[in-house]
Amino acid sequence: MSAIIPNSFVGGDKGQWRVTKMHTVVGDSLPYASYVTVAEGHLSKENTTEAAWVLRGSKTHARYSTRVEVEQLNARQAPLGRVEADCARLIPICKNSEWWSMPQDERRKIFEEESGHTAISMPYLPTIARRLFHAREMGEPFDFLTWFEYSKENESFFEELLLKLRSSREWQFISREIDIHLEKVS
Amino acid sequence: MSAIIPNSFVGGDKGQWRVTKMHTVVGDSLPYASYVTVAEGHLSKENTTEAAWVLRGSKTHARYSTRVEVEQLNARQAPLGRVEADCARLIPICKNSEWWSMPQDERRKIFEEESGHTAISMPYLPTIARRLFHAREMGEPFDFLTWFEYSKENESFFEELLLKLRSSREWQFISREIDIHLEKVS
Numbered sequence: 001m002s003a004i005i006p007n008s009f010v011g012g013d014k015g016q017w018r019v020t021k022m023h024t025v026v027g028d029s030l031p032y033a034s035y036v037t038v039a040e041g042h043l044s045k046e047n048t049t050e051a052a053w054v055l056r057g058s059k060t061h062a063r064y065s066t067r068v069e070v071e072q073l074n075a076r077q078a079p080l081g082r083v084e085a086d087c088a089r090l091i092p093i094c095k096n097s098e099w100w101s102m103p104q105d106e107r108r109k110i111f112e113e114e115s116g117h118t119a120i121s122m123p124y125l126p127t128i129a130r131r132l133f134h135a136r137e138m139g140e141p142f143d144f145l146t147w148f149e150y151s152k153e154n155e156s157f158f159e160e161l162l163l164k165l166r167s168s169r170e171w172q173f174i175s176r177e178i179d180i181h182l183e184k185v186s
Numbered sequence: 187m188s189a190i191i192p193n194s195f196v197g198g199d200k201g202q203w204r205v206t207k208m209h210t211v212v213g214d215s216l217p218y219a220s221y222v223t224v225a226e227g228h229l230s231k232e233n234t235t236e237a238a239w240v241l242r243g244s245k246t247h248a249r250y251s252t253r254v255e256v257e258q259l260n261a262r263q264a265p266l267g268r269v270e271a272d273c274a275r276l277i278p279i280c281k282n283s284e285w286w287s288m289p290q291d292e293r294r295k296i297f298e299e300e301s302g303h304t305a306i307s308m309p310y311l312p313t314i315a316r317r318l319f320h321a322r323e324m325g326e327p328f329d330f331l332t333w334f335e336y337s338k339e340n341e342s343f344f345e346e347l348l349l350k351l352r353s354s355r356e357w358q359f360i361s362r363e364i365d366i367h368l369e370k371v372s
Contacts, residue, residue: 003283006325042325058323063249066291097189105252108290134323137244139192139228 005059007133008043009090009145011036011052017088017182025166027094027176036090036182038147042138055092057133057145064111069118078126085129085149088182089158092142099173100136115168124161127154142176152183191245193319194229195276195331197222198237203274203368211352213280213362222276222368224333228324241278243319243331250297255304264312271315271335274368275344278328285359286322301354310347313340328362338369 011019011033019034033052042056062070099107111117121130129149136143150158162179165171197205197219205220219238228242248256285293297303307316315335322329336344348365351357 004323004325058325060323061286062289065289067289070289100247103248103251103253103256104290104294137190137246137320137322138324139190139244 006040006042007057007059007145008039008041009036009055009057009147010039010043010048011054012048012050016185018185019180020183021179021181023179023181025177025179026174030092030178030180035185036180055090055135055142055145056138056140057135057142058138059131060134063134064108065118069112072122073118073125076122076125078129080129080131080147080149082129082149084151086184086186087150087152087155087158088184089146089148090180090182091146091148092176092178092180093144093146093174094142094176095173096175110170110173115165115170117165117168117170120164120168121161124157128158128161192226192228193243193245193331194225194227195222195241195243195333196225196229196234196237197239197241198234202371204371205366206369207365207367209365209367211363211365212360216278216364216366221371222366241276241321241328241331242324242326243321243328244324245317246320249320250294251304255298258308259304259311262308262311264315266315266317266333266335268315268335270337272370272372273336273338273341273344274370275332275334276366276368277332277334278362278364278366279330279332279360280328280362281359282361296356296359301351301356303351303354303356306350306354307347310343314344314347 013034015035015037017036017038019036022030022032024030031052043054045051045054048054065073112119127150131147133145133147135145148158199220201221201223203222203224205222208216208218210216217238229240231237231240234240251259298305313336317333319331319333320329321331334344
C-alpha cells in the first residue's frame with residue numbers, strides 16, 4: 001500500500017481500451033487517440049511507437065484523507081480489473097496556481113469540509129472502482145490522472161458522481177480537464 | 187511560488203560545489219563523487235557524461251505547513267545563491283513504508299505537533315537558506331532532496347539544527363539518509 005506504482009497511459013491507434021469519446025471540459029485539449037493502453041512504469045514517448053500521447057503518473061500516498069476516511073474508503077473500494085467492468089474513464093486534471101499556492105490546511109478545507117470530495121464519492125464505491133495517479137512533481141502536463149472502471153449499465157451513475165464533483169468548490173480550481181470515455185476491447 | 191521547479195544534482199568529477207565529505211547516516215550508501223553540479227530541469231544519467239549519479243527532484247508546494255507556518259517561514263527565509271554562502275549540504279532522504287502508509291493527519295501530527303519540524307527549524311533561518319525538492323512520485327531512489335546553504339562560520343550552527351531534527355520522532359521514519367558536505371568552487 002505504501003510503495004509507489006508508476007503507470008503510463010498511452011494514447012494511440014491500438015490498445016486494451018477503445019476511445020468512444022474525448023471531451024475537453026476546460027483548458028487546452030489533448031490530440032485525439034482511438035485507443036488507450038495502460039502500462040506499468042513510466043514510458044517515454046520515444047519508447048512508444050506512433051503514440052499520440054503518453055501520460056505518466058504514480059499511485060502514491062493519500063494527500064488529504066484522514067485515518068477515518070482512509071478506513072472507510074478501504075472498506076468500500078473495489079479493485080481494478082473486474083471482469084464486469086467493461087467501461088473506463090481516464091480524466092487527466094490540472095489545478096491552477098491559486099490552488100497550489102495555498103497551504104495544506106486551506107487545500108484540505110476546500111477539498112473535504114467545503115466540497116465533500118470523499119463524502120460525495122463514498123456512495124459510488126464499490127460500483128465505481130477508482131485509482132488516482134499523481135504527476136505534478138514529475139513535471140508532467142497534468143497534475144493528476146484519474147482512472148475509473150465500471151460496467152456499462154452504471155454509466156449514468158458515474159455521470160451523476162462527475163456532475164456532483166464538478167459542481168463543488170474544489171472544481172473552481174481546475175484549470176484543465178479532459179474526459180476520455182473508454183470501452184474494453186473484447 | 188506555485189509553479190514547480192524541476193532540478194537535478196549531478197555527482198561527478200567536476201562541478202560548482204566540491205564534496206568535502208560524504209556520510210551515509212542510514213541505509214544504502216551512494217557512490218562517491220568529488221563534485222556536485224546543480225542544474226535546472228530533470229537531467230537523465232545518459233545526458234550527463236561521466237556522472238557518478240544524478241538525483242532529480244522538484245520544488246513544489248508545501249505538504250504539511252499551515253497558513254500561519256507558511257507566512258512565518260516566508261518572512262524569515264533567505265534566498266539561495268547568497269555571495270557569503272560558501273558551504274552547502276545536499277541531504278537526500280527516504281522515509282519508510284510505515285510513514286507513507288499513514289494518512290495525512292497522522293503524518294502531520296508527527297511532523298509538527300510531535301517533532302516540531304517547522305518550530306525547530308525557524309530560529310535557523312535566515313542564517314541557513316534551504317530548499318526542499320520532492321522526488322517520490324517520480325520513482326527516484328530518494329523521496330526528498332534537501333539543500334542547505336550557509337557560510338563556513340555557521341557550520342556548527344547548522345550541525346546543531348541537524349542534531350535536533352535527527353533526534354525527533356519524525357526521524358525514526360527515515361530509512362535512508364546521505365549527508366553530502368559541499369564547498370563552493372571559487
